[in-house]
Amino acid sequence: MYAETMLIPAIPDLIREFNVSYSTSSWILTAYLVPGAVMMPVAGKLSDIYGKKNVLLTIMAIYVVGITIAGFSTSIYMLFIARAIQGIGMAMFVIAFGIIRDQFPREKISIGQGVISSMFASGAVIGLLAGGIIINNYGWHATFFSTIPVAVALFVVIWRFNYERKMEPWEQAPERIPAANIPKGVDVKGAIALATFVTSFLLALTLFETGSAGLQSAVQIAIFIATGAVALVLFILIEKRARVPLVDLKLMAHKAILPANLIIMIVGFSMFMVFQTIPVLVRNPHPLGFGGDAAMAGYVQLPFALVLLVFGPTSGLIVERLGSVRPIIIGTSITTTGFLFLLTFHNDWVSVAASLAVLSTGLSLTNVGALNVTILATPAQFMGMSVGMNTLLRIVGASVGPALAGVYMQTYQSTIEVANRPTAFPSMQAYSTIFLTAVILSVVSVMLAVFLRRRLNKMSIPNLA
Structure with a gap:
């Protein structure tokens, strides 16, 4: 997340430098997300076949190539291509969650997820703080160059120290879903x-x-x-x-897994819609924005990342104590409240920052709870594929979020004079429409959470109530 959030404050700079529309600019995020969406289940399947460590190292190497090309980009299309290569690296996430399932005792899985989530948030915090400063002083190219040594160091650490635990016999074939031998091959x-x-x-x-x-x-x-x-x-x-399907439609239609995956998709949509929208709102001139610089764009989103940092491990403990479904219901309700705040109060940066903190609290609870439902409802030998499907839907939602936000910002515009020249910027109606869309989808996620709870009350999967 360090590498991803560093670039976010620069989105308005990229729009101006490459002279692209707001809807086209959404591909700065989307070009990264689409390959990630496709690679999630592929990487999950490959990790089931060839081992998590081997696949993780390969994907990390591709990721380093992507961020290197991005740093040298001289056109928007070169940047899109580099971001697409970089997006393949998103498949690291699904392998990381699979490693949690391998290394942690069953009753501690939610805590492990929380720790990983807090690491995402830590990277986001550092990225937002450092990104704005780096962009202001050295330009957006430097955000990619600063990531390369970190990525190389992580590659060496994983290569030298990470190991894979052999599954115990009782872990191989949970009774709740019939076990099967996993044939080799990729769809x-x-x-x-x-x-x-x-x-x-x-x-x-x-x-x-x-x-x-x-x-x-x-x-x-x-x-x-x-x-x-x-x-x-x-x-x-x-x-x-397919003999070896990319997405197991029967597994995806599982009574617990399907609604949990749909909730995760809405979470992805919400987060990346925010990432696309807030920097533009902060950096555009008054009265159609806050007139801030790249550093201010990072500071306004900082409460969002800080709450993720705090609630990452805390959400895991809450899920362990309350089960998975009640935190999802609470989390989706808080998320809806956060978007209602954004819809109502987005005329100053303090209100936006406070609303983002509320929103982040809800997303943290929802994310860990829904992922825990998926993991506990899936047999170990299908874990890579199942978590891959889960993350696939999250990234599909994340891909649509910035694209739809870009369409709204390009559609609803007002013109003001900047340097004695009429210039069009997204109007307040654009932001209201974006946040209203998020409110509606968040209400849908609350309904899905209630539906999920009713379904699980009729099932007998431990640790899910």
Whole structure:
């Protein structure tokens, strides 16, 4: 998260430097997220077959290549390509959570998840603080260069010291889902179909600007939507017939796993919609923004990251004490409240920072609880695939979040004079529409959490009540 949050305060700089629209700028995040979404289940499956350490080191090496190219980017398209390569590194997350399942006792898994979540938050805190300062003094290229030595050092540490624990016989075949031997192989066709579906949908969303799309844009949007629809149908057919599916549709439809995954998808949507929106709001000039610099953009989002840091391990303890579902209900309710605050009070940076702190509290509880449901409801031999599916949906949601925010910011604009020249910026209506969308989806997540609790009351999986 250090590398990801460092670039966030620079989004307005990138828009100006490369002269791109707000909807196109969303691909600074989306180009990173789409390959990550596709690679999550692939990496999960590969880690089941070839071992978590080997796959983790390979992905880390690819990640270092991506951030190096990004640091030398001289055009927006070169940056998009570099971000896509960097996005493959997101598959490290699914392997990390799989390692937790291997290394921690069953009753301590939620605490392990909390520790990992707190590490995400620690990186986010450092990234936001350092990113704004680095961008102000050295430019956005330096954010990538500062990451390279850290990534190389982590590679060496994992190579030298990480080991894999052999599963005990009783862990191999939990009774709640029939066990099966895992055949080797990777579903390449499924991965291509999934990538085509997600990319086509997001390209259509990027091209869509309410009230301004001409005939040519409408035709392009229709082509992308049709391509995405065909790719989705092919993906489902491929997964049903695949000997080694990328996404196990039966496992995904599990009574506990499906609603938990949908909640996780909304969490991803919410977080990255915030990441796309807040820097623009902070850095745009008065009266359509707060008139701040890159450092201020980081400081306003700092409460969000600090609460994640505190609630990472704390959420794990809460889940261990209360079970997984009650924290999800509480967390989704708090998240809804946080977005209501943002919808109502986004005219000054203090209100925005306070609202982000509330929002972060809810997301922390929701994230750990929903992930714990997925892990405890999945047999050990399918853990990589299941956590991969979970993270896949999180990243799909995260991909849509900034893309939709970019469309709203490009659609609803007002013009003010900057340096004696009329310049268009997102209006307050754009931000209100973004936060209203998040409120509606958060209410849906509350309903899903209540539905999940009713389902689990009829099941007998321990530690989930």
